[in-house]
Amino acid sequence: MSINTASVGSGSGTTRRTFEFGRAHVVRPRGKHQATIVWLHGLGDKGSSWSQLLETLPLPNIKWICPTAPSRPVKIFGGLPSTAWFDMGDTSEDTTDDWEGLDASAAHVANLLSTEPASIKLAVGGFSMGAATALYSATCHALGQYWHGNPYPINLSAVVGLSGWLPCSRTLKNRFEGSFEGACRAATLPIFLCHGTSDEVVPHQLGEKSAQVLSSAGFRNLTFRTYNGLGHYTSPEESVELCNWLTGRLGLEGSQT
Template identity: 65%
Template sequence: MCLASMQVSTPHAHLNSTRGNKTSWILLEYMKPFLLNILYLKNPLYIYIYICYKNVLMDNDADFFWSTVGLKSWKLCLFQISKWICPSAPTRQVTLFGGYPCTAWFNVESMSEDACDDLEGLDASATHVANLLSNEPDDVKLGIAGFSIGAAVALYSATCRAVGQYGNGNRYPINLSATVALSGWLPTSRNLRNRVGASQEAARRTASLPTLLCHGQVDDVVDCKIGEKSAQTMYSAGFQNLTFRTYNRLGHYTIIEEINDVCSWLIACLGA
């Protein structure tokens, strides 16, 4: 096992911000991701993981500590995995936090189902994640996983893969083999069934994509009912290969039991 650096250019995204009659452009910078390589493995699974503790107002040291412990905790399935790409979200103002600048994949107005989705921010982040995986060989398996708002990007990416395009209509470029969402929710859920039902090919991809959602029953940041509603929405839209699990006394963090369940799920659905 070795820890390798990845030489990549730092991508940027320009987002439109409209206030009153004035329109301005916001420059978002996506930082270089951490890259963990595991060598000499057969039938590799390439999986992207985003650890999103900064989005619940924890400091940088706690974020780095959680990501380090999280990677080490996945030892049950590391024998199948040859690369982990761990990107960081850009810093932006988040309405849910009163406009406080923090690392976030997209803007969140509220956790209500009636809240407007930041489709532009979602597309920008889903594109960034897909681009990190787009240069991998064609014969490897690709997966996206995330925690909290990172889980929301993972689930949004799953819907983009199913439909074959981003919300803006651009083609989704990669073939996902697995999606994992911990303590998150599904953005743009209101029109998912109509998007999936637009073509037989979209319905086929939706039914075949393995998807795992896990949630703590006492989550005080993203309520467990929101995660459950997301799972129900995806299943009713055609995500037949979907698993939803909850954990007693688990808040907005993760535990070894949950991590072990994710590892076992990955092994069961993807095989050796």
């Protein structure tokens, strides 16, 4: 297994945690390599689950990197360990955000993208908790820094979130106040969000509220798609729309039929 570690702290030296990330599964492009997307799984899952699905999509010009989250105690499971991009007690707006965990996972995503060729467009996406982490990465890109102030090094071309939510929604708008560059980057970053009305894990209204918070913070180039009757899983209709959106936003030469 390939293990990568990330250590984060407040900058004061008072507290540091080290996270060990599991294996990253890579789906190589079948055509001309034009974009690389890091795709993040949901709570309790692993990268291999999504790599098997993503390689079936008619997107031959995309390289997919599917990392595996660290195994850690998770509050929502009563402190039992699970693969998770960050700690969480629930999916409500009132839950306490695990900024260290979010920063470590966003830094891991950035590290995976950092070795890609300069001509390749870079993106991040995910499902459920993976979508939440992808959206957090979008805020880091726009603000140019992680929560604790270290510079965010990646220029993202697109962000995708399926059945997810925005983990930093309560503080996001305040963080963008007075940041002209942040507002400009936010306004031009394409974001594609999908959510089912019958999602029993992450309620549709939470996903919708997250989209509204992002829009009000300045993320103008945002699309939110609702799927009637869809639970906490993907659907063929959603996959088709995702492929079309990525092809258009990333300027891909075309998809395979």
